Amino acid sequence: MDLSSINPVVLIASLMVAATPILLAAIGELVVEKAGVLNLGVEGMMITGAVAGFAFAVTTQNPYLGMIGAVVAGALVSLIFGVLTQILMANQVASGLALTLFGLGFSALVGQSYVGVVPPRTPKLDFGFLSDLPVLGRIVFGHDILVYISLLLVAATWYWLNKTRAGRVLRAVGENHDSAHALGYKVKRVRILAIMFGGACAGLGGAYLSLVRVPQWTEGMTAGAGWIALALVVFASWRPWRALAGAYLFGGIMVLQLNLQAAGFRIPVEYLSMSPYLITILVLVVMSSNRGRSSLSAPGSLGRSFHAAG
């Protein structure tokens, strides 16, 4: 039992990696929910991205083309949800769940021939001497491209939502779709674009698992990451930087749990593995009451279908 064998620098570096898939998916879902749409299909979009990214990467022998493939596949599969809920006015909760079930089954089917295949390696970015710096080298300059993309996405999303006209339009649509409509904004178009952005991010998060984190394709490999991402959005009360903090917290719990075990600590593994889900349930309970909902500043039209009146 030797706590000193846990190196905090290494721990932070590895929790960043562990958190990246959920962070990517969460930032996408955050934009979707800011537009007033509740898409419960994150898990399905992630696993579709995981298998599509893997397939593209193996076929082209290029991990970056694989990631682009995952983005496209995630956006396309989310479009199913978009058409169902925005054009055909289907219930968002049911459509989202259906999307998850569909994604899990579909990816297992597509992935049959990719089981046991080794994907091309995704290199870490080369920052030259910077990567050799003590502490900073490992934490700031020691990652693959998607870790940086996820951080850039958080910053860009924050800026876009708060500082740009388009971002404000999207928030207006999410807060009150009738007013937004009356002002002449295209509610459905905004929402469908947001849904596709969410799908693209979730797909990229899935590809991070199958191409970088594991890297391998196996059925059901996202193993609930999509649900954690969904919870994270609520946990972060729809703020991008809080989503980042939450993702690193959840990722940190998982990495710390394994590190404590490796250091010889007798810890109740079950409870620690359970904790992200417990926090999630708590947040969802709070959110489901109307008072809690407003105190968490949920978008006003979240989960409501929009019928254009007049």
Next chain:
Amino acid sequence: MKRRTLLASSAMAFGLAATMGTAALAQDPLKVGFIYIGPPGDFGWTYAHDQARLAAQEHFGDSVETFFVENVPEGADSGRVMSQMALSGADMIFATSFGYGPEVVAAAERFPNVSFEHATGYLPRPANVSLYNARFYEGRAVIGTIAGRMTETNVVGYIASFPIPEVIRGINSAYIHAQRVNPDVDFRVVWVYSWFDPAQEAAAAEALIDQGADIIMQHTDSTAALTVAQERGAMAFGQASDMTQFAPDVHLTAIIDNWAPYYIDRIQARMDGTWESTNSWNGIAQNEVTFAPFNDRIPAEVQDEANAMIEAIRTGEYHPFTGPLNRQDGTAWLADGEVADDGTLGGMHFYVEGITGEIPQ
């Protein structure tokens, strides 16, 4: 999605059975079903069973018809698959996971004419159930020796699945032999509570390497830990099959589960009408436990030492659990020269002296 593959595969099994029914007037082939816990493409446990199925199919040719259902969860689902197989005319069913035990016993009572074979089982069995396991701990003794010789940091990481005797026996055997050739060696065990969870296995390997382990052993079925080891420059051992292709530079060797001789033997017995309920526990001597080719980076003298141990185990000259050995708490377990009996090994739920950490309850 597991349910989906299950349905698809049982539908296939049904289809097969139906075609066989019409085409097999000349000579009825023996129908043998296999139930897998994971996908045959895991390159681990299930892959090894499927290789043995293919070997048996090739050995018997047209006189045997094999089929399988993959990704069958332990519990009630596995019982349904067994019934389905038996109803579609299976003469013999191989259930290849520990947790299928209760369902095997129940199905065996319902279908007395079907011969059941349950891998790694332990439950009291009806007359039409046989149990079979392999002495993987013999293999662990060999890779433990190699690990003890090869480690430079003196820290060996061990990714364990569930705290059951099979896994604990492996940890003990590997530790005893690593420690014998390298008294300073330290084992770090991480429990991931899954047989097959690539993301978690990869994360566990990362954590172990971060804490100074330069050799990774695993008792889980995916190749994820090897990929991590290759990336990070740590050495590792394959599990259940040769995993060299996933980590060509650092894959030292692998314990290979070679079920083919047993499967061929048992199917032959059933064909001859001599099949009866047995409880077999074969090892290196019967070629049920074999090894992947040693990596060139293992020095010649260590390879010789490992080969000598394999031979000594094969001839019965050496047993990996030979005293003097103490339990973790320091109490005596085996006296000098005493050899552990199969009963103790079968129910082993303690660490030997020297291993730090505790077995989770």
